[in-house]
Structure formats: structure tokens, C-alpha cells
Amino acid sequence: MSQLLDRKLKHFFTLMDRDRSGTLELNDYLTTADGVSSAFGIAEGSAEHHELRRAFTRFWEDVVKPMDTDGNGHVSFDEYLTAYNAGVRDDAQGYERMKPISDAILAITDTGSNGKITEDDFALALSGYGVPEPDGRAAFTALDQDRNGFLTPDELQKAIEEYFLGTDPELPGNTLFGRF
Numbered sequence: 001m002s003q004l005l006d007r008k009l010k011h012f013f014t015l016m017d018r019d020r021s022g023t024l025e026l027n028d029y030l031t032t033a034d035g036v037s038s039a040f041g042i043a044e045g046s047a048e049h050h051e052l053r054r055a056f057t058r059f060w061e062d063v064v065k066p067m068d069t070d071g072n073g074h075v076s077f078d079e080y081l082t083a084y085n086a087g088v089r090d091d092a093q094g095y096e097r098m099k100p101i102s103d104a105i106l107a108i109t110d111t112g113s114n115g116k117i118t119e120d121d122f123a124l125a126l127s128g129y130g131v132p133e134p135d136g137r138a139a140f141t142a143l144d145q146d147r148n149g150f151l152t153p154d155e156l157q158k159a160i161e162e163y164f165l166g167t168d169p170e171l172p173g174n175t176l177f178g179r180f
């Protein structure tokens with residue numbers, strides 16, 4: 001495995017481990033749901049807030065929880081890496097599996113529902129994931145390759161593929177989740 005890819009995965013894992021327990025649990029994803037919700041000024045307990053928590057719960061149930069191969073209720077970095085290698089890296093269609101992540105980010109950040117993500121919304125969404133706002137803004141600048149001031153679903157999808165699959169240190173997508 002490329003060292004860069006390994007560092008990116010570790011960074012993403014650490015970012016998702018919101019309570020810093022060293023392992024992933026449903027509660028980590030609910031914390032992120034709450035973080036994204038409050039970043040966008042969504043009222044606690046509102047229907048929108050509940051929908052976000054449901055979306056992150058589904059992501060945990062469908063994508064992350066199955067990685068808990070020893071069944072102890074916690075997903076360790078080793079379990080995560082094993083699942084990644086089996087499900088993404090060694091599979092020609094592996095990048096397709098990243099699609100739900102980009103769809104989820106897009107659904108949250110595309111506040112105008114017009115397929116265009118502004119720098120402010122992008123930085124806000126990432127801050128909900130625990131990425132410092134200046135890092136989010138720097139990532140936006142790197143990822144807006146055509147410099148039109150918006151990220152389109154295609155640009156976001158490309159960034160996600162580059163982050164999770166790219167081994168070239170110069171790829172703009174490496175900056176997607178902030179500095180590591």
C-alpha cells in the first residue's frame with residue numbers, strides 16, 4: 001500500500017473517530033451528523049436534524065458496521081484498512097463504492113439544490129466533519145479546477161476518488177479533508 005494512501009486513510013479514520021476512542025462507533029457518526037447540522041444552523045430536534053442523523057445511521061449500518069469483523073462493536077483501524085483493501089482498492093469498480101459518500105456530502109452541501117457548491121457551504125460542511133475552516137477553504141480552492149467559484153458534483157466526485165484511491169502526492173483531491 002502506498003504510504004500516502006495509508007496516511008490519507010489514517011487521517012480520515014481519525015477525523016471520523018470523533019470521541020478519539022481509537023475506534024469507530026455509531027456515536028462517532030451521530031456526532032458528525034450533529035456537527036454538520038449545527039454548522040448549517042439546523043435546529044436541534046427538527047425534522048431536518050433527524051433526517052441527517054438517520055442518513056449517518058444508515059451509513060454506519062450499511063458501510064462501516066460490516067467492517068467490525070471480530071464483532072466487538074468497534075471498528076478498529078486494522079478492520080477498516082482490511083475492508084478498504086478488499087472492497088475498494090483491489091476492486092476495479094472500487095471507486096463506485098465511494099459514491100454514497102460523495103452523494104451524502106453533496107446532499108448536505110448543495111444548499112441551493114442546483115448542483116453547485118459554494119466555498120462557504122463546502123467549508124461549513126467540512127467543519128461539521130471536524131476539518132478546520134481554513135483547511136476547508138484551502139481545499140475548495142485546490143478542488144475548484146475550472147475556477148468558476150463552485151464545486152460541481154463531478155468535481156467533488158473526482159476529489160473523493162483522488163483522496164481514497166490516488167497515490168500521486170500532487171493530486172488536488174489529497175486536500176479534501178484538510179491537512180494531514
Ligand SMILES: [Ca+2]
Binds near residue numbers: 019020021022023025
Ligand atoms: Ca470512536
Ligand SMILES: [Ca+2]
Binds near residue numbers: 068070071073
Ligand atoms: Ca472490531
Ligand SMILES: [Ca+2]
Binds near residue numbers: 144145146148150151
Ligand atoms: Ca468549478
